[in-house]
Amino acid sequence: MWNNAKDRALRDRAAQVIPGGMYGHQSTALMPDGFPQFFTRAEGTRITDTDGNSYIDFMCAYGPNLLGYNHPEVMRAVRDQQALIDTATGPSPLIVDLAEAMVGMVSHADWAMFCKNGSDATTMALMIARAYRDRRKVLVATNAYHGSLPWSTPRPGGVVPEDRAHLIYFDYNDPQALTDAAKQAGDDLAGIFAAPFRHDTFADQTLPDAEYARTARRIADEQDALLVVDDVRAGFRVTRDCSWETIGVRPDLSAWGKVLGNGQPISSLLGNDRARAAASKVFVTGSYWFSAVPMAAALETMRIVRDTNYLEHMQKIGGMFRKGLVDQARDFGFALRHTGPETLPMVLFEDDPDFRLGYAFCAAAMKRGVYLSPYHNMFINAAMTEADISETLEATGAAFEDIKRNRDSLKPSQVLMAMMET
Numbered sequence: 001m002w003n004n005a006k007d008r009a010l011r012d013r014a015a016q017v018i019p020g021g022m023y024g025h026q027s028t029a030l031m032p033d034g035f036p037q038f039f040t041r042a043e044g045t046r047i048t049d050t051d052g053n054s055y056i057d058f059m060c061a062y063g064p065n066l067l068g069y070n071h072p073e074v075m076r077a078v079r080d081q082q083a084l085i086d087t088a089t090g091p092s093p094l095i096v097d098l099a100e101a102m103v104g105m106v107s108h109a110d111w112a113m114f115c116k117n118g119s120d121a122t123t124m125a126l127m128i129a130r131a132y133r134d135r136r137k138v139l140v141a142t143n144a145y146h147g148s149l150p151w152s153t154p155r156p157g158g159v160v161p162e163d164r165a166h167l168i169y170f171d172y173n174d175p176q177a178l179t180d181a182a183k184q185a186g187d188d189l190a191g192i193f194a195a196p197f198r199h200d201t202f203a204d205q206t207l208p209d210a211e212y213a214r215t216a217r218r219i220a221d222e223q224d225a226l227l228v229v230d231d232v233r234a235g236f237r238v239t240r241d242c243s244w245e246t247i248g249v250r251p252d253l254s255a256w257g258k259v260l261g262n263g264q265p266i267s268s269l270l271g272n273d274r275a276r277a278a279a280s281k282v283f284v285t286g287s288y289w290f291s292a293v294p295m296a297a298a299l300e301t302m303r304i305v306r307d308t309n310y311l312e313h314m315q316k317i318g319g320m321f322r323k324g325l326v327d328q329a330r331d332f333g334f335a336l337r338h339t340g341p342e343t344l345p346m347v348l349f350e351d352d353p354d355f356r357l358g359y360a361f362c363a364a365a366m367k368r369g370v371y372l373s374p375y376h377n378m379f380i381n382a383a384m385t386e387a388d389i390s391e392t393l394e395a396t397g398a399a400f401e402d403i404k405r406n407r408d409s410l411k412p413s414q415v416l417m418a419m420m421e422t
């Protein structure tokens with residue numbers, strides 16, 4: 001029987017020694033009540049919490065788990081490299097191998113730089129766009145997530161207006177709004193940021209409109225600015241290339257992270273020759289940016305990405321999850337909006353303005369061993385099997401039954417309501 005006594009005890013201890021008990025995307029405060037905060041094991045597609053409950057994990061560490069947790073080949077590469085050199089006075093030759101591998105894999109790229117988090121890569125993109133022609137203005141889609149630094153964090157705490165003084169916001173997928181924003185920037189336009197598709201929290205996902213993407217490319221060319229695709233979340237879950245390659249638009253810079261090392265800490269900024277001189281001008285670094293172990297993991301991950309059908313498998317599994325869930329919802333009298341690519345599904349209920357149905361549904365599925373998110377896109381990984389999806393659908397079927405039975409007594413999440421008000 002599911003219980004969370006140990007998790008609750010750990011939360012009490014954490015509240016004493018960690019501000020707010022936990023922070024950023026690792027705070028489960030926004031999840032339905034009872035969602036576990038702490039985990040002790042991760043293997044394949046499953047995570048186990050401190051109370052010993054095991055879950056089929058549709059969050060995949062918020063992206064990094066591409067091939068399965070504790071993937072044998074990636075972990076062998078990690079162990080082999082650990083025995084040689086990791087963080088040291090200089091990088092290992094793997095940094096050159098990895099840069100060559102990335103440039104070989106991603107069509108628009110002529111060079112690569114490596115860092116740790118997605119925020120490092122997107123912030124480097126911002127700096128390089130500004131260094132390119134010594135300009136200031138950067139266009140960013142409203143509500144798009146590009147990281148948690150002062151220029152990009154979604155919450156207001158600790159941020160002053162000057163941090164964003166030269167950002168101009170526009171509506172994603174709206175070529176006219178983008179054109180107007182570029183006009184406003186005028187001859188001070190440094191760069192345009194684009195998510196590969198709209199993947200904002202609490203909202204349906206929308207695929208990029210080709211005209212919008214071409215408009216972004218045209219404006220960057222006409223105004224001699226750099227176009228940046230932020231592939232930190234979607235990279236290698238859409239295609240084995242930059243995600244906008246699927247609509248025929250090549251950026252000057254693309255930011256990568258999460259999946260690159262299948263969980264080992266590494267991210268990357270890729271660029272073309274146009275941006276090379278600007279990239280050589282900015283001073284960017286970090287004590288761990290040159291560590292060899294995550295690079296070994298990334299090289300092995302890229303080999304698997306290149307040589308296996310991991311992506312086609314994930315698309316098939318994601319398609320089964322989508323169809324199963326939407327059919328099941330209909331059978332129980334609910335309507336679901338299941339949006340975005342199969343490999344990064346976002347699931348929201350129709351007629352659920354305060355998300356009470358979605359929250360109750362995910363809470364009920366969680367207690368039956370399936371970890372879903374009611375407000376963030378989810379992630380499929382290549383270790384998921386058809387049997388995992390059958391097991392998932394058994395749990396979600398029971399969860400639908402639960403919320404159908406209790407529909408009239410469901411309440412909105414207090415934490416969510418408080419957050420929506422700020």
Ligand code: PMP
Binds near residue numbers: 148230233
């Ligand atoms: N860009 C996008 C699109 C992301 O999804 C994220 C992380 N969720 C980031 C940037 C920031 O990455 P990180 O959390 O590794 O700094």
